[in-house]
Amino acid sequence: MRHWLRKIHLITALLSGIVVSIVGITGSLYVFEPELTAWLQRDYYQPQLSSRPFADDAAIASYIEQQTQAQLQTLQWPVRSRQTYAFKLFGDSNWYYFDQSSGQISQNKGAFNHPFFELVYNIHANLLLGEPGRYITATASLLFALSSILTGLYLWWPRRLTRWRHALKIHRGNARRVNFELHSVSAAWFAIPLFIMGITGGYFLYTAPLQKMLDMITLSEAAPADPWQQQYQFAGVMQPKLSAAEAIQQMAQHYPELHPRNIWLAEHDDDAVVFGYQNSLSLHSGPRRRAFIHANPYTGEVLSRYDPATLPRGAALAAAWLIPLHFGEFGGLFTRILWFIGGFLPLLLFVTGIKMWLNRRPNTTHGRR
The missing domain is CATH 1.20.950 (Fumarate Reductase Cytochrome B subunit)
Incomplete structure (x- = not known):
């Protein structure tokens, strides 16, 4: 043998x-x-000042859209070693950084x-x-x-x-x-x-x-079925889609025990808006809990949830421990x-x-x- x-x-x-x-x-x-x-990336990852002139994250989203004259596709909160925000705009494949202490938007069109x-x-x-x-x-x-x-x-x-x-x-x-x-x-x-x-x-x-x-x-x-594979139908809706600021306000109503990680706005008519949350935004030991909500892009109504805390044992283990391991x-x-x-x-x-x-x-x- x-x-x-x-x-x-x-x-x-x-x-x-x-x-x-x-x-x-x-x-x-x-x-x-x-x-x-x-x-x-210290020039982009670290805020220049200790102040924060914006009232909340919705105000940050509105400011970015006003300054860029474009709509946000995604907003990424400070996480791990990056202490500034990152974002993408519809029609632009590049990532940008936002310093929430000064309101400065990076001019580099580079990688995340x-x-x-x-x-x-x-x-x-x-x-x-x-x-x-x-x-x-x-x-x-x-x-x-x-x-x-x-x-x-x-x-x-x-x-x-x-x-x-x-x-x-x-x-x-x-x-x-x-x-x-x-x-x-x-x-x-x-x-x-x-x-x-x-x-x-x-x-x-x-x-x-x-x-x-x-x-x-x-x-x-x-x-359960992968929520990322679900298809949604919003045909016949007469009202406009939620703005980035409105979507962020809707996002804040869920998972108060978790930190906001990212938000993805709907690009196509059958796309949902996605809210992402995480138990810790810094490097930490132990399991990781990342929860997602797929919401109606017109009303903010929750369409589906993905949360390791509610998954069956095997799926919860994979969701919580795969990246840390x-x-x-x-x-x-x-x-x-x-x-x-x-x-x-x-x-x-x-x-x-x-x-x-x-x-x-x-x-x-x-x-x-």
Whole structure:
């Protein structure tokens, strides 16, 4: 059995190793994206003054539309490392920043995050290959987690209790021995973080099958229909759509225990206006609660709600823990540092694994002369 497990371990590692190495390194860079972006984008992310001349968020929306002579498509509240507002306008694909202390609107027509981290994220998510790249990274992540990590852990597992201390250390020896122990011991120490990274990375694409597995494990009912896929009909309405300021006033009537995160105004006749909320707008440990409301763009009437607090057990776990687990935020700074280090492990395992494979191959050239 161990012979075949080694074969499976080798084949899946060769298939996924390069991709997972790239995904791991870019993921490590992205762990501290909030702090690094706040420094790189400090002119846009930090308010210039300590004052706030606007009465409320509705007044901010009205001011932005007055200054830009355009309608807001979305308004994003300060969140994580960004202490200013961000917004987009209908008919304009660019993001802008709004300093609520001075009323200044940024003139840069740039990315929502720093361009460097936009590039890092796109490499991490799809290798710059678009939708096909998403399948490559997600499949490689699942192969790595479900095959390479699990088979490697089984092959490493000490058969005797007295061997555990020895199995968790790298000992002096020849180059081959050190390479082997560097491969096996580092993988053993980081097996759980690497498994979590791989599974959660695959979940972003293979959501339905992995959610069904989670529902089975947690003995949970299936999640309700995705509200983002619902179609609405507002034909025959004679009144105008809510303005951005009016929609924000409607938004404030819901979820007083949560913070407003973003609002998306309706672009088409059959679109709803979307209110987004979050339990904390700063980096924090523990689960994340993001709630959404789809509302009638003419009246503000609630059409549907999405709230992890009311979802079945399996769906609630995924909604609350997927992002914190994938980026290591669930345990605060300690797990973020651990995830940062862990992102470089796939490359180390791939290089040391290749060396082990080459060392074990027979010398086919010997004796041919």
